[in-house]
Every structure is written in C-alpha cells, then in structure tokens.
Amino acid sequence: xxxxxxxxxxxxxxxxxxxxxxxxxxxxxxxxxxxxxxxxxxxxxxxxxxxxxxxxxxxxxxxxxxxxxxxxxxxxxxxxxxxxxxxxxxxxxxxxxxxxxxxxxxxxxxxxxxxxxxxxxxxxxxxxxxxxxxxxxxxxx
Numbered sequence: 001x002x003x004x005x006x007x008x009x010x011x012x013x014x015x016x017x018x019x020x021x022x023x024x025x026x027x028x029x030x031x032x033x034x035x036x037x038x039x040x041x042x043x044x045x046x047x048x049x050x051x052x053x054x055x056x057x058x059x060x061x062x063x064x065x066x067x068x069x070x071x072x073x074x075x076x077x078x079x080x081x082x083x084x085x086x087x088x089x090x091x092x093x094x095x096x097x098x099x100x101x102x103x104x105x106x107x108x109x110x111x112x113x114x115x116x117x118x119x120x121x122x123x124x125x126x127x128x129x130x131x132x133x134x135x136x137x138x139x140x141x
Contacts, residue, residue: 012056013044016085016093020047023121028136043074047124048131051075055086063096068112083120095120102127 010032017030024047033042043051053071055063063086075082084096099111102123115123124131 009054009056012087013054016052016054017045019093019117020045023118024124024132026132026135030135041073041076043071046135048128048134049079050081050083050124050128050131052083052085055084056088057086058089060088061091068096085117093117 013032017032020026020030021028030045030047032044033046044054045052051071051074053067053074055067063084067084067086068082071082071084081101082098083101085093086096087093093116095115095117096112097115097120098109099106099113100109102113
C-alpha cells in the first residue's frame with residue numbers, strides 16, 4: 001500500500017509538536033501552521049523565535065539541501081532562528097540549526113550543527129528559556 005507523503009509529513013509535524021510540549025514541559029500546545037500548505041515561506045511549527053520545518057523521509061542519512069533552504073526562507077526576519085527537524089526510517093530524529101543560533105560568537109551563517117533530538121531539547125532548556133516563555137505568553141485559545 002503506497003504511503004501518502006502529505007499525510008506522513010502532517011503526522012510527523014504532529015509528533016514533533018507533541019514532543020516539544022512533552023519534552024519542554026509546555027502548558028500550551030505547539031500548533032501546526034496550517035497555512036503553510038498554501039503559503040510559501042511559512043514554517044511548519046514555531047516555538048518563540050524558532051521557525052521549525054519538519055521532514056520525514058524513507059531512506060537516507062542527510063537532509064536534502066532544499067529542506068534547509070526552505071527553513072532558511074521561513075526564518076527570514078528579526079531574531080528568527082531556523083531549525084530543520086528530520087527523520088529517516090530506522091534512524092533517530094535529528095535537528096539542524098545554525099551554529100550562530102547556539103553561539104553568537106560564530107559569525108559565519110553557513111556553519112550548521114546537526115543535533116540528536118534530546119540534545120536539541122537540552123539546548124532549548126538551557127539557552128532559550130526566553131523562547132519558551134514567549135510561546136507560553138503568545139498562546140491563544
């Protein structure tokens with residue numbers, strides 16, 4: 001039975017939204033941006049100033065360059081930080097971010113870092129409490 005890639009992508013986005021809520025102990029849900037299916041350059045999810053693009057793919061080990069370009073386009077703007085969350089079958093979830101997002105002393109915006117999911121969560125908890133607070137404040141029921 002063929003896999004519907006749109007459904008697979010939406011399922012992965014929901015999985016990551018739920019994982020963010022659980023792993024960061026958020027009171028308010030992380031919601032999918034449904035307009036992103038119709039409007040270019042919108043991320044799948046946001047958390048504070050993080051623009052998060054989610055990609056689940058069958059085989060492979062490295063994300064495609066156009067995935068990274070997509071999250072860079074969605075994070076254009078003041079203080080916005082791109083994060084590409086990706087997963088291949090039978091491999092762990094990883095997150096690609098700009099090294100300068102983690103350490104502002106790194107000036108070269110071409111340098112990226114790929115993190116395992118638990119490492120990304122720990123970095124958010126330790127360095128980006130402001131983004132968690134922003135998410136909790138901006139939530140609208």
